[in-house]
Structures are given as structure tokens and as C-alpha cells.
Amino acid sequence: MKKRKSIVIAATASLALAGASTIAAAGDGGDATVSVKAMADALHLVMDSDRTVYTKKIVNRLVKKEKVIKASEHFEDDKALVLPAQMFRFGAELVAKRSEKLPDVNFTYSLQSLWPINKQNAPQTPAEKAGLKYVVENKGKNYYTTETLGGQKYFTAVYADTGVAPVCVACHNAHPDTPKKDFKLGDVMGGVVIRIPVES
């Protein structure tokens, strides 16, 4: 019950921070707070669940079970479904754009890798690099830290992103721009980085 309450609070809360490690709830929430770690975990749970539903109920059902359409990186040219990782990335880009007009909603997320096909998806900060390395070497565990960027302190969380479909692994290994060609199914291929500003 306590866990459910925290997630509800996280979903409805303003991201204005009451302190370095807690987030105050708005409206009827009164003085209820949620830890920034719980906030990050809740955000990741939503992201991961949405992506899983898209993968199973859309891609696997239509592509693999009913075989009525393909999924392709070049989905416009091929008139195909977007890949699950692309859907995730498009969501991150839309959140970044929409949140520009919502000063209280102030977080970012991205899909990164130590072995990116697109160099833009390589880690940029020491915390991102350390987090991606940690989730590769400690499967099943998440990475949490704080970092200061441009004078602003952030809580940064990194969650493993695992290759779960043969086509994902095969495409990454065969891509001309990939720096790693020996991924196996079930390998951690990258990570989701969530960054939330906190007070110093």
C-alpha cells in the first residue's frame, strides 16, 4: 500500500523540490513527499512498461505472430512499424520538447550505450559513464548518484537496457557503425539515464 501511494504521489506531484532527496506533492497531497530515488524508479517503471507493451502487443503480435507488417529502423521508407528502441527515443525527445513549457516538470531521460551506433547516444558525463559501466558489470542492479552540471545538482539514475530479441542483437552486431559486434541475447547493451534536478 505504501509503495502504491508513493507512485500515485510521484505521478501527480509537482517536481518542485522540498529538499535534496524528497519531492513535495501538490494539491491535496499536503505535506506528503516522495524520495527522488522513488520518483526515478517510478518514471523508469512507466517507461519500461510502455516499451514492453509496445514490443509485445504491437511488434510481436503483428510482426511475429500475425505476420502482417514489418518493423524497421527505416520505418517511413519501408512503411513499417518503428522499432521499440526508436519509440522509446521518440518519447524522450517529445518529453524534452514539451517540458520546455512546463517549468515544474524538470527531468530528462535518454537511452545511451558504451557502444552506441549513433555517437550522440554515448555517455557524456562521468556519472553516465560510471553508471553504464556499473549496470553492465552488475546485472540486475541499478545505479544511482548525484552530479553537478552547470552549477545545478542532479540526481542521476541508470537502468540496464538488455537485448531481448534476436533481431535487435543481430542488427546491432551487423551495423556498419557499431563499435561492438559480439552482443549476445540477454546482454546489457546500454542503459536508460534519468536525471532529476535537486537542491544543493
Place this chain on the structure above:
Amino acid sequence: MTGDHPLALPILLAWLFATPQVVADGHYPVLPGEAGAGRSLWLENCEGCHGYGIGGAPIPMQAEDWAPRLAKGMPVLYRHALEGFIGPDYSEMPARGGNPKLSDAEVKAAVDYMTGLARFHITKTRKEK
């Protein structure tokens, strides 16, 4: 030295056959008999998803994940592992665990280990209740 004790060998043998060994490289026991033969194959090809439930993969350490699957019978489980399978919730089990180099015998050995592991944990769960 415990080896000098007259009961040391019988005790050691009894322990080996009664209790699957927990080895240093993880929490996956070495199982006795044929079920144990596929352990290294399972670790190399299956554990990456089944060890963590990634992509909806059923976890052999969770009794509720595997009891209904064991009820399907080994021929069905072998076929799903060899040919691939889209589950009722559209989870995907890739053919040969995504490793086309595995022979039929190797895939079946890995399935034997995973089902052995599931049975071990189902038994353990029942004892604890």
C-alpha cells in the same frame, strides 16, 4: 583433517546427493544426474534473460512462473525452445535461445537444466510453506 574420519566420505557423499551445490559463480545449483549436464549451456545461453525475467522470460527460481509450464510436458517445452514461441501475452521465446549454433541436443540439455532448476525451487518452496 576431516578426511581422516571414518564417516567423512559417506557424509560427504550424502551431502552431495541430498543438497545441490551452490557454486561461487552464482546462485544456480549444480543438479545431480542428467539435469545437471546442461548447466554451463544454460548459463551461457539462457541465464541472461531467464535469470532476471527480462522480456517476460519465466524465472526458474520462481515456482509460480514454472509450475504451469512444467505441466505442458517436456516435448512441448523442447519444441518451444527449438523452434521459438510467441506466448499468449505475445512474449517471445526465440528459437534456440537466439543462438542458431546450438545443436538440438544442446538445446534440450539446457531445457533439462532449467526445468530441473524449476523443480528444485518448486520443491523448496513447498517445504518452506
